[in-house]
Amino acid sequence: MHRILRKEDxxxxxxxxxxxxxxxxxxxxxxxxxxxRLDEAGERIPLTLADWTPQAGSITLVFLEVGRETNMLAxxxxxxxxxxxxxxxxxxxHIEKFGTVVCVGGGVGVAAIAPIARSMSEAGNRVxxxxxxxxxxxxxxxxxxxxxxxxxxxxxxxxxxxxxxxVTQPLKEVLERAPCPDRVIAIGPAVMMKxxxxxxxxxxxxxxxxxxxxxxxxxxxxxxxxxxxxxxxRFACLDGPDFxxxxxxxxxxxxxxxxxSDKEKQxxxxxxxxxxxxxxxxxxSSGHAxx
Amino acid sequence: xPRVDTRREPMPKLEPSARRExxxxxxxxxxQATAEHEAIRCILCPRQPCVGGCPxxxxxxxxxxxxxxxxxxxxxxxxxxKNSLPGICGRVCPQESQCERQCVIGKLGAPIAIGRxxxxxxxxxxxxxxxxxxxxxxxxxxGKRVAVVGSGPAGLTASADLVKSGHxxxxxxxxxxxxxxxxxxxxxxxxxxxxxxxxxxxxxxLGVELxxxxxxxxxITIDEMxxxxxxxxxxxxxxxxxxxxxxxxxxxxxxxxxxEFLTRxxxxxxxxxxxxRTPINIxxxxxxxxxxxxxxxxxxxxLRSGAREVYLVYRRSRTEMxxxxxxxxxxxxxxxIFKLLTNPRKFLxxxxxxxxxxxxxxxELGEPDQSGRRRPVVKAGSEFxxxxxxxxxxxxxxxxxxxxxxxxxxTVSAHGTIAADEESxxxxxxxxxxxxxxxxxxxxxxxxxxxxxRAAAAIDRYLREGIRPS
Ligand SMILES: Cc1cc2nc3c(=O)[nH]c(=O)nc-3n(C[C@H](O)[C@H](O)[C@H](O)COP(=O)(O)OP(=O)(O)OC[C@H]3O[C@@H](n4cnc5c(N)ncnc54)[C@H](O)[C@@H]3O)c2cc1C
Ligand SMILES: Cc1cc2nc3c(=O)[nH]c(=O)nc-3n(C[C@H](O)[C@H](O)[C@H](O)COP(=O)(O)OP(=O)(O)OC[C@H]3O[C@@H](n4cnc5c(N)ncnc54)[C@H](O)[C@@H]3O)c2cc1C
Ligand code: SF4
Ligand code: SF4
Ligand code: FES
Numbered sequence: 001m002h003r004i005l006r007k008e009d010x011x012x013x014x015x016x017x018x019x020x021x022x023x024x025x026x027x028x029x030x031x032x033x034x035x036x037r038l039d040e041a042g043e044r045i046p047l048t049l050a051d052w053t054p055q056a057g058s059i060t061l062v063f064l065e066v067g068r069e070t071n072m073l074a075x076x077x078x079x080x081x082x083x084x085x086x087x088x089x090x091x092x093x094h095i096e097k098f099g100t101v102v103c104v105g106g107g108v109g110v111a112a113i114a115p116i117a118r119s120m121s122e123a124g125n126r127v128x129x130x131x132x133x134x135x136x137x138x139x140x141x142x143x144x145x146x147x148x149x150x151x152x153x154x155x156x157x158x159x160x161x162x163x164x165x166x167v168t169q170p171l172k173e174v175l176e177r178a179p180c181p182d183r184v185i186a187i188g189p190a191v192m193m194k195x196x197x198x199x200x201x202x203x204x205x206x207x208x209x210x211x212x213x214x215x216x217x218x219x220x221x222x223x224x225x226x227x228x229x230x231x232x233x234r235f236a237c238l239d240g241p242d243f244x245x246x247x248x249x250x251x252x253x254x255x256x257x258x259x260x261s262d263k264e265k266q267x268x269x270x271x272x273x274x275x276x277x278x279x280x281x282x283x284x285s286s287g288h289a290x291x
Numbered sequence: 292x293p294r295v296d297t298r299r300e301p302m303p304k305l306e307p308s309a310r311r312e313x314x315x316x317x318x319x320x321x322x323q324a325t326a327e328h329e330a331i332r333c334i335l336c337p338r339q340p341c342v343g344g345c346p347x348x349x350x351x352x353x354x355x356x357x358x359x360x361x362x363x364x365x366x367x368x369x370x371x372x373k374n375s376l377p378g379i380c381g382r383v384c385p386q387e388s389q390c391e392r393q394c395v396i397g398k399l400g401a402p403i404a405i406g407r408x409x410x411x412x413x414x415x416x417x418x419x420x421x422x423x424x425x426x427x428x429x430x431x432x433x434g435k436r437v438a439v440v441g442s443g444p445a446g447l448t449a450s451a452d453l454v455k456s457g458h459x460x461x462x463x464x465x466x467x468x469x470x471x472x473x474x475x476x477x478x479x480x481x482x483x484x485x486x487x488x489x490x491x492x493x494x495x496x497l498g499v500e501l502x503x504x505x506x507x508x509x510x511i512t513i514d515e516m517x518x519x520x521x522x523x524x525x526x527x528x529x530x531x532x533x534x535x536x537x538x539x540x541x542x543x544x545x546x547x548x549x550x551e552f553l554t555r556x557x558x559x560x561x562x563x564x565x566x567x568r569t570p571i572n573i574x575x576x577x578x579x580x581x582x583x584x585x586x587x588x589x590x591x592x593x594l595r596s597g598a599r600e601v602y603l604v605y606r607r608s609r610t611e612m613x614x615x616x617x618x619x620x621x622x623x624x625x626x627x628i629f630k631l632l633t634n635p636r637k638f639l640x641x642x643x644x645x646x647x648x649x650x651x652x653x654x655e656l657g658e659p660d661q662s663g664r665r666r667p668v669v670k671a672g673s674e675f676x677x678x679x680x681x682x683x684x685x686x687x688x689x690x691x692x693x694x695x696x697x698x699x700x701x702t703v704s705a706h707g708t709i710a711a712d713e714e715s716x717x718x719x720x721x722x723x724x725x726x727x728x729x730x731x732x733x734x735x736x737x738x739x740x741x742x743x744x745r746a747a748a749a750i751d752r753y754l755r756e757g758i759r760p761s
Binding site: 039068088216219224252271 | 433467533535548550555560565570572644645693
């Protein structure tokens with residue numbers, strides 16, 4: 001059992017949980033994730049380590065409400081427990097002094113890019129951070145990212161804050177500079193990562209993305225998370241989640257992510273109905289944003 | 292020789308037609324009268340060849356004798372003094388090639404149904420409450436700590452033996468449920484989870500500490516265990532890395548490894564979706580590729596999860612199938628359709644990236660290969676397409692690379708198995724032992740238990756006397 005020490009609503013649909021997990025906090029590195037199971041009947045879902053404190057023995061997860069598990073997670077409060085948390089899993093992001101590194105975070109991916117930007121900065125890189133969201137009220141951790149970046153750009157699709165537009169536009173501009181940055185790391189919805197890869201391609205700058213296929217165990221025993229990279233099948237939980245963006249078969253990833261969409265919809269509806277007919281619980285979940 | 296009854300008591304089973312609707316156990320188990328009758332067939336031969344056929348050396352005639360004398364507590368104690376997981380072994384041991392194969396009655400007719408009797412005794416204990424454990428050979432506490440990696444049959448057996456010898460034992464298990472393949476692989480209708488749970492609880496009741504969600508190599512490494520105060524480590528990490536066919540289209544949605552398919556169903560209870568929240572897609576027509584026990588289990592799970600037709604696609608003929616005869620028969624009875632001498636060539640999908648079909652070729656058997664089985668060769672011009680909406684690839688697993696890749700000095704073979712002394716299980720790393728599927732590749736529950744037992748004995752000698760087999 002892992003106790004929730006703190007809960008924070010970062011936006012109406014993005015929440016932060018700080019969880020007791022001393023063994024994981026001790027070993028965590030930027031780019032790794034944990035598998036979480038809410039309760040006995042729950043699914044095992046992967047969530048990136050957004051932060052960790054070995055001294056306090058805690059880890060921080062940030063998630064977007066998309067389906068039933070994340071909607072249920074959003075209802076938990078400090079003091080509640082998660083049945084299972086396993087990790088840290090996956091290969092840590094390759095951190096090194098590269099020179100200038102561009103960190104791109106989209107949507108909830110901002111939480112995953114934060115520890116990477118920090119580690120890159122600590123390793124002596126000049127860090128340019130570009131973060132984006134659909135709208136002002138969906139932005140979070142702006143200050144946190146600013147504090148570890150040498151240059152900081154924020155975009156919103158609707159222009160309600162920062163630059164109007166999507167993250168690929170400033171990414172292109174940064175890459176056009178001379179000298180060109182030495183590395184790009186992009187984390188966000190699969191479609192955003194795909195377009196970051198396309199934007200970076202002409203500049204032949206090494207571009208890393210963190211893939212988010214559907215997982216079951218997260219330790220390499222099922223193959224649910226298989227992705228195709230440079231024509232080879234790889235297990236994202238074991239060999240990744242970081243891969244070279246130019247080698248990823250994006251269509252395969254996007255198709256595999258759709259495998260259970262009917263069942264996911266059904267599960268969410270059933271749960272919403274249950275919530276509605278159980279007045280003891282708090283009001284309806286706040287919002288439903290698709291990543 | 293006294294006159295012997297050469298016919299064994301049949302195992303009562305659920306009707307095949309009823310089985311498609313339920314994950315309930317197929318083999319119902321003996322009644323008291325049938326168990327006693329079967330026990331009376333045993334002639335309690337003094338040479339007891341059956342015991343030599345059991346990798347953990349269960350005192351078969353002694354427990355059978357106690358059973359026919361209606362002294363069930365004694366039967367339980369005798370059984371558990373050698374086997375901590377009797378309810379499991381009684382159900383899934385390939386008895387026909389182990390203990391029962393050595394039984395003298397087998398030369399005259401059907402051997403004594405040792406496994407079924409073992410199951411009867413274990414189930415009796417479960418129904419009547421625990422019998423005070425076979426007085427653990429009251430060893431003095433050694434003050435030594437042992438880390439066991441993996442809670443499958445190898446790890447559980449090593450842990451039970453080590454704790455009985457007076458050592459402090461902690462099991463580190465990466466999944467959220469203990470049992471290894473017993474929990475995530477073997478389906479409920481062959482091995483109910485309550486049996487696994489109760490036998491794991493028994494091992495814990497001996498004093499073993501169980502830490503779930505500890506992924507060794509990630510949460511903690513072997514080197515960290517050894518410097519954190521564990522004097523010895525046993526690796527019972529199994530062979531859990533799924534193999535694929537490496538055919539075009541294999542990553543379409545709806546194509547599962549048997550590990551994923553069975554894990555979703557057994558461990559995550561996807562067949563109870565949406566009450567249990569892990570989904571699985573089982574279409575109208577399911578093809579399972581392979582011919583072993585894992586393929587049979589997958590096919591039978593698919594039938595029970597609502598598939599209209601389930602095909603078992605195997606590239607050799609029925610005689611070469613590695614699955615147990617009993618399981619093949621069960622699968623056929625339930626309506627699994629065997630497509631023998633058939634091999635997939637590539638997978639076909641729709642514009643949503645979901646599988647819709649499988650291009651196959653027919654095979655014929657040629658000369659025997661290294662395994663002694665006749666090698667399948669493609670029949671020219673035999674291509675055809677099978678329409679399917681779910682595929683399960685059950686073509687084997689290999690040991691997982693995580694522990695070896697994070698443990699300097701631990702040697703693995705070309706097949707990924709951990710190199711270890713066959714008798715003691717000692718690896719190429721001092722103070723690290725290994726056994727079970729991790730060292731042999733996929734084998735059996737009882738062989739993994741035997742390896743766990745031998746390693747525990749070697750670890751005990753090492754910890755007590757500083758003796759390390761060369
Ligand atoms: C390595 C990794 C790290 C991730 N980190 C984060 C994070 O830090 N914050 C965050 O909000 N999300 C993260 N995700 C995505 C997150 O796991 C999914 O949003 C979550 O599983 C959805 O569960 P659900 O029941 O709420 O939604 P569902 O209704 O099950 O599904 C909604 C969406 O989530 C995807 N999904 C469903 N099940 C899984 C699964 N078991 N594994 C992965 N994706 C799935 C589906 O394709 C679908 O697009 C990460 C995914 C991966 C693989
Ligand atoms: C579907 C199926 C059906 C089978 N049917 C039969 C049968 O009827 N009869 C029979 O005798 N045999 C059967 N077998 C084979 C039998 O189950 C195995 O041979 C046996 O379970 C091997 O035991 P083990 O302890 O070596 O490994 P496993 O049972 O595989 O257990 C290994 C354990 O180690 C854990 N682990 C792995 N890596 C790590 C790590 N890094 N950190 C922490 N924990 C880790 C795993 O999660 C797992 O729990 C079957 C196998 C399958 C897959
Ligand atoms: S444990 Fe298995 S091999 Fe040993 S006696 Fe029991 S059924 Fe036979
Ligand atoms: S060999 Fe057969 S008859 Fe003899 S003791 Fe063993 S089970 Fe009984
Ligand atoms: S999630 Fe099972 S192998 Fe990656």
